[in-house]
Amino acid sequence: AQSVAQPEDQVNVAEGNPLTVKCTYSVSGNPYLFWYVQYPNRGLQFLLKYITGDNLVKGSYGFEAEFNKSQTSFHLKKPSALVSDSALYFCAVRDMPDDYKLSFGAGTTVTVRA
Amino acid sequence: EPEVTQTPSHQVTQMGQEVILRCVPISNHLYFYWYRQILGQKVEFLVSFYNNEISEKSEIFDDQFSVERPDGSNFTLKIRSTKLEDSAMYFCAVLGGAGGGGTDTQYFGPGTRLTVL
Numbered sequence: 001a002q003s004v005a006q007p008e009d010q011v012n013v014a015e016g017n018p019l020t021v022k023c024t025y026s027v028s029g030n031p032y033l034f035w036y037v038q039y040p041n042r043g044l045q046f047l048l049k050y051i052t053g054d055n056l057v058k059g060s061y062g063f064e065a066e067f068n069k070s071q072t073s074f075h076l077k078k079p080s081a082l083v084s085d086s087a088l089y090f091c092a093v094r095d096m097p098d099d100y101k102l103s104f105g106a107g108t109t110v111t112v113r114a
Numbered sequence: 115e116p117e118v119t120q121t122p123s124h125q126v127t128q129m130g131q132e133v134i135l136r137c138v139p140i141s142n143h144l145y146f147y148w149y150r151q152i153l154g155q156k157v158e159f160l161v162s163f164y165n166n167e168i169s170e171k172s173e174i175f176d177d178q179f180s181v182e183r184p185d186g187s188n189f190t191l192k193i194r195s196t197k198l199e200d201s202a203m204y205f206c207a208v209l210g211g212a213g214g215g216g217t218d219t220q221y222f223g224p225g226t227r228l229t230v231l
Contacts, residue, residue: 034219034220036222042225043223043224044157044205044207044222045222046219046220046221049218051218100145100147100162100218100220101159101162102149104156105156106155
């Protein structure tokens with residue numbers, strides 16, 4: 001069975017500082033990893049994904065994530081956070097190429113203070 | 115622009131009543147999904163739908179739930195007799211779209227908040 005863990009319920013950073021949101025995964029096969037962001041009263045917006053290839057994946061709004069197979073991690077990063085990055089972030093995984101259902105982590109609330 | 119829209123945005127119903135949640139994709143999609151998010155909890159998979167059939171469902175998706183594409187466009191989730199614990203945000207998702215993620219990325223609608231009293 002596939003699963004995702006986001007060990008931090010909340011992350012607080014100052015604007016302009018680096019932002020990291022942690023995610024670890026467990027799958028039986030090769031992982032397909034995703035990050036989504038949810039703003040208040042909005043749906044889930046796709047940020048980036050890792051399927052194969054380069055371990056550093058770049059996505060929307062300046063976000064990137066690094067796939068680390070040995071540590072089974074897929075941490076989301078942004079070099080310089082903005083107040084507008086304050087939102088709820090979800091890591092998700094699927095482990096079969098032909099089974100598209102996603103398993104989500106519990107989410108991490110990011111607050112960027114001015 | 116989102117790949118899907120959902121109606122209604124908020125539905126309030128009495129326990130035991132039937133509700134139908136609708137998902138309208140903006141372009142042709144083959145794979146559809148429903149997820150739910152109980153307040154304060156993680157997003158959970160309910161069901162996937164492909165070629166007018168359920169392809170997979172979770173243990174949450176019991177006999178009270180059903181899905182269909184009645185007119186080949188809208189994708190609906192029906193809860194026959196709602197319970198208090200069905201109160202949640204329900205998200206529809208489609209596979210693939212113009213959001214930069216490619217054909218194996220799910221794109222989510224804005225959700226329907228269901229409140230069962």
